[in-house]
Amino acid sequence: xxxxxxxxxxxxxxxxxxxxxxxxxxxxxxxxxxxxxxxxxxxxxxxxxxxxxxxxxxxxxxxxxxxxxxxxxxxxxxxxxxxxxxxxxxxxxxxxxxxxxxxxxxxxxxxxxxxxxxxxxxxxxxxxxxxxxxxxxxxxxxxxxxxxxxxxxxxxxxxxxxxxxxxxxxxxxxxxxxxxxxxxxxxxxxxxxxxxxxxxxxxxxxxxxxxxxxxxxxxxxxxxxxxxxxxxxxxxxxxxxxxxxxxxxxxxxxxxxxxxxxxxxxxxxxxxxxxxxxxxxxxxxxxxxxxxxxxxxxxxxxxxxxxxxxxxxxxxxxxxxxxxxxxxxxxxxxxxxxxxxxxxxxxxxxxxxxxxxxxxxxxx
Amino acid sequence: xxxxxxxxxxxxxxxxxxxxxxxxxxxxxxxxxxxxxxxxxxxxxxxxxxxxxxxxxxxxxxxxxxxxxxxxxxxxxxxxxxxxxxxxxxxxxxxxxxxxxxxxxxxxxxxxxxxxxxxxxxxxxxxxxxxxxxxxxxxxxxxxxxxxxxxxxxxxxxxxxxxxxxxxxxxxxxxxxxxxxxxxxxxxxxxxxxxxxxxxxxxxxxxxxxxxxxxxxxxxxxxxxxxxxxxxxxxxxxxxxxxxxxxxxxxxxxxxxxxxxxxxxxxxxxxxxxxxxxxxxxxxxxxxxxxxxxxxxxxxxxxxxxxxxxxxxxxxxxxxxxxxxxxxxxxxxxxxxxxxxxxxxxxxxxxxxxxxxxxxxxxxxxxxxxxxxxxxxxxxxxxxxxxxxxxxxxxxx
Numbered sequence: 001x002x003x004x005x006x007x008x009x010x011x012x013x014x015x016x017x018x019x020x021x022x023x024x025x026x027x028x029x030x031x032x033x034x035x036x037x038x039x040x041x042x043x044x045x046x047x048x049x050x051x052x053x054x055x056x057x058x059x060x061x062x063x064x065x066x067x068x069x070x071x072x073x074x075x076x077x078x079x080x081x082x083x084x085x086x087x088x089x090x091x092x093x094x095x096x097x098x099x100x101x102x103x104x105x106x107x108x109x110x111x112x113x114x115x116x117x118x119x120x121x122x123x124x125x126x127x128x129x130x131x132x133x134x135x136x137x138x139x140x141x142x143x144x145x146x147x148x149x150x151x152x153x154x155x156x157x158x159x160x161x162x163x164x165x166x167x168x169x170x171x172x173x174x175x176x177x178x179x180x181x182x183x184x185x186x187x188x189x190x191x192x193x194x195x196x197x198x199x200x201x202x203x204x205x206x207x208x209x210x211x212x213x214x215x216x217x218x219x220x221x222x223x224x225x226x227x228x229x230x231x232x233x234x235x236x237x238x239x240x241x242x243x244x245x246x247x248x249x250x251x252x253x254x255x256x257x258x259x260x261x262x263x264x265x266x267x268x269x270x271x272x273x274x275x276x277x278x279x280x281x282x283x284x285x286x287x288x289x290x291x292x293x294x295x296x297x298x299x300x301x302x303x304x305x306x307x308x309x310x311x312x313x314x315x316x317x318x319x320x321x322x323x324x325x326x327x328x329x330x331x332x333x334x335x336x337x338x339x340x341x342x343x344x345x346x347x348x349x350x351x352x353x354x355x356x357x358x359x360x361x362x363x364x
Numbered sequence: 365x366x367x368x369x370x371x372x373x374x375x376x377x378x379x380x381x382x383x384x385x386x387x388x389x390x391x392x393x394x395x396x397x398x399x400x401x402x403x404x405x406x407x408x409x410x411x412x413x414x415x416x417x418x419x420x421x422x423x424x425x426x427x428x429x430x431x432x433x434x435x436x437x438x439x440x441x442x443x444x445x446x447x448x449x450x451x452x453x454x455x456x457x458x459x460x461x462x463x464x465x466x467x468x469x470x471x472x473x474x475x476x477x478x479x480x481x482x483x484x485x486x487x488x489x490x491x492x493x494x495x496x497x498x499x500x501x502x503x504x505x506x507x508x509x510x511x512x513x514x515x516x517x518x519x520x521x522x523x524x525x526x527x528x529x530x531x532x533x534x535x536x537x538x539x540x541x542x543x544x545x546x547x548x549x550x551x552x553x554x555x556x557x558x559x560x561x562x563x564x565x566x567x568x569x570x571x572x573x574x575x576x577x578x579x580x581x582x583x584x585x586x587x588x589x590x591x592x593x594x595x596x597x598x599x600x601x602x603x604x605x606x607x608x609x610x611x612x613x614x615x616x617x618x619x620x621x622x623x624x625x626x627x628x629x630x631x632x633x634x635x636x637x638x639x640x641x642x643x644x645x646x647x648x649x650x651x652x653x654x655x656x657x658x659x660x661x662x663x664x665x666x667x668x669x670x671x672x673x674x675x676x677x678x679x680x681x682x683x684x685x686x687x688x689x690x691x692x693x694x695x696x697x698x699x700x701x702x703x704x705x706x707x708x709x710x711x712x713x714x715x716x717x718x719x720x721x722x723x724x725x726x727x728x729x730x731x732x733x734x735x736x737x738x739x740x741x742x743x744x745x746x747x748x749x750x751x752x753x754x755x756x757x758x759x760x761x
Contacts (some may be wrong), residue, residue, distance in 0.1 A: 244759050264755035271754050272682050279662040335690050357650030361626075361640070 135204025150193030446616025517535020
């Protein structure tokens, strides 16, 4: 399945136009000041433009967006540092509903997701290794942490073991009985939550006709990793542009910083990193069509390289800006913090690097 | 990217792979497997073998005996040959001067020189660098003074690869001194047998004779051997350097040494454990693999963007810098992993079928490659020049 190129470029254009007007760096300040950690108004606009239906099948009025289409959105998310749960709800959680949900669940959830009435968050990570969350007789027990947008979500998708000890995804009312939410701010201003479940009513996402939840989750995590590559590309290329302009304008010792060869060469190195991020993002997107083992190898390789490369660009952007680079006032520090979060989600650099290396040395 | 183009490139890759596996003459394959020193006859055999396949000038237009390859096919061809450890394609005729002649040369020059280049009947060398003009090529001082229907050339060229075998030298000379140093440079074709041409070897640390000084003393060159216009040589030189930087071979070379390193790590036990299972080595190989993936993907997509015309002008520099850095570092790691065998170097084994004093039969060749590839980040535009290009041409700094 590939999304056609016109659809993708229309999507990209409309997102760029809207965010240029409504989500520039100054307007984003107001979003940062909101206690919710995102803009409810922007979220409604995304719904009206159809962007929240990106992951829905065409027969549900969606765009059936593949990794490239998702990347077009995520690149803008990275360029504009959008705060809304596009990755968590519109891509990741919606994707799980599309792949795992029973026909009844899809009929109930998908329209609400596309219209922006429903926000979902996936709760997967736990403090201890393994899946200690379990469901018995429709009741969920255990704890999750670091759930991106976990406080904004109306409902949660929670991974847990069923009575046969198989991994499943459960639908839980986030505001209902038996859920304790501890919400907090991330370094980039978005919000996350730790969750505890005490015999919380939980409905399995899917039915007898659904594919294996473990397989679907593995694919979904790779898909999210690829989306993060595109976000990193958007943020890193902005940082490069901003820093490049700054070097031309800022004068020291009576001449622009740009006239120093040591800085020219460092900028050339950043350009190389940026081009590698671009290329590997595309490679990872194409890898989503490969069989699981090869897909995982390529996606993790791209992710490991990109985490490192993008953070390198962020570090250098601060250094070349000098003191102003670490201030709240300048965009640079905001990109820096977004890339910090980006590199920590869905397995950090070391996890992906290990997966890439072990898989590469095995397959050779 | 056009699917037909991509399919054509893939078919070419498979043909080249088949050729490397089954059609390479055993003696040549053996030498190239050991990274041994090849002599002129080996190269003649190799280049003519490629010509018989129609590949040696595959990137030329059909009108001059080529196949009109796209940049992608050219890239795939060079990449695949290098992956199999094939001999170098000596580029001075087929890649450098040939395209200059068919693009800017006279009809007479095309008729006279192109067939000999395609068939490798004449060897060429490149007269660019001088003692005072390396990266700053426009600073060259070799003089050509018009005397009737000849030029009289005086000066010195350096780093001239395989000048000892060359029949012809394409040479940048100064015919004027007005204005910018780039003005007044001309492009001359010089017969190496002309009186006044002296070739002196430069010995490199691999113990081999690749490069030379070429001294030119009152060498008389027919004016008919001037390519294009007098004083326009810088334009042709830049055109040539652009061709020089399309090297797809660097990806294949990096792959080749990385495969060799993995093979060694899987077969070598040290301190009671296979190298591949030792955490530091495993991490090192893993980092190389990751960088190789980045190099390969960047290179492919860059070449595709060149075909589509969407490139930003920095891609060739990027591939060269990243490719040569990786190639050097992997070769260095490989030599280190050889342990005691990595410092034993008997150059005699490079020329004969004899075994090196320690290690496998290719160990001497690996060392030779390690020594020689230290120059990979220097020649063809040093890494620093490549960064200058990116900073100026792409970033506008």
